[in-house]
Amino acid sequence: MGILEHFRHYQNLFSKNELYRSEMEKRNHKVSIFEENIVAMLAERAPHEERMEQGRALGRKFEGDVADLDSKIAKNRDQLSSATQASEYSGLRAQIEKYEEAKVTLEENVLAIFSKIEEIEKGLADLDQRLAHAREEYLELNTRVKEENSDFEKEISAMETPIQEARSKVDSELLEIFDRLQPSLGSNVLVSISGDNCGGCHTSLAPNVIEKIRQDSDIVLCNFCGRVLGC
Numbered sequence: 001m002g003i004l005e006h007f008r009h010y011q012n013l014f015s016k017n018e019l020y021r022s023e024m025e026k027r028n029h030k031v032s033i034f035e036e037n038i039v040a041m042l043a044e045r046a047p048h049e050e051r052m053e054q055g056r057a058l059g060r061k062f063e064g065d066v067a068d069l070d071s072k073i074a075k076n077r078d079q080l081s082s083a084t085q086a087s088e089y090s091g092l093r094a095q096i097e098k099y100e101e102a103k104v105t106l107e108e109n110v111l112a113i114f115s116k117i118e119e120i121e122k123g124l125a126d127l128d129q130r131l132a133h134a135r136e137e138y139l140e141l142n143t144r145v146k147e148e149n150s151d152f153e154k155e156i157s158a159m160e161t162p163i164q165e166a167r168s169k170v171d172s173e174l175l176e177i178f179d180r181l182q183p184s185l186g187s188n189v190l191v192s193i194s195g196d197n198c199g200g201c202h203t204s205l206a207p208n209v210i211e212k213i214r215q216d217s218d219i220v221l222c223n224f225c226g227r228v229l230g231c
């Protein structure tokens with residue numbers, strides 16, 4: 001094997017390994033998006049629940065007020081039946097009328113509150129259904145990703161030794177170039193020329209550069225992107 005072949009072999013293994021890692025990353029990212037979605041839905045649920053509790057408490061209070069008025073009205077009616085004077089009688093009647101008006105208003109309020117509560121309950125039921133669906137999807141995805149990632153992990157750990165072996169055979173100057181360029185340019189550091197152009201950045205190469213590559217006697221770099229050029 002020539003020095004470029006050793007380099008190419010290492011680069012192939014390295015990029016395969018990188019690919020597996022990025023696939024794992026992608027899957028983990030997707031799982032976390034699903035998780036965030038569930039958290040957001042739970043956060044959306046809380047204020048509705050609070051409003052419903054407030055509505056129920058207010059409804060109970062108004063119902064208590066209605067019951068109070070009922071007993072006051074009943075008491076006045078009792079007094080009415082035993083009233084002996086006309087002024088006492090008309091006073092009691094006016095009082096009963098006032099209580100009854102207040103009762104009508106309160107009952108309207110209670111109805112309005114209960115219809116609001118019903119509306120909130122419907123919204124919550126809808127949200128809960130979406131939440132249950134999202135949880136189901138999340139669990140499914142999580143199980144699938146765990147399985148797939150464990151396959152990738154196996155592949156990655158099986159490649160550890162071959163990668164180290166391949167790396168140990170790479171010319172030190174080429175290795176230095178690879179380690180320097182790989183983080184920014186990716187694993188495609190050794191590229192074949194494509195026609196008269198660099199296979200990495202596609203800049204056209206001078207004829208003497210092409211000639212040097214064909215001779216395969218020296219390391220040739222692209223003047224523009226710095227990649228190693230091969231046939």
Ligand SMILES: [Zn+2]
Nearest residue numbers: 198201222225
């Ligand atoms: Zn280039």
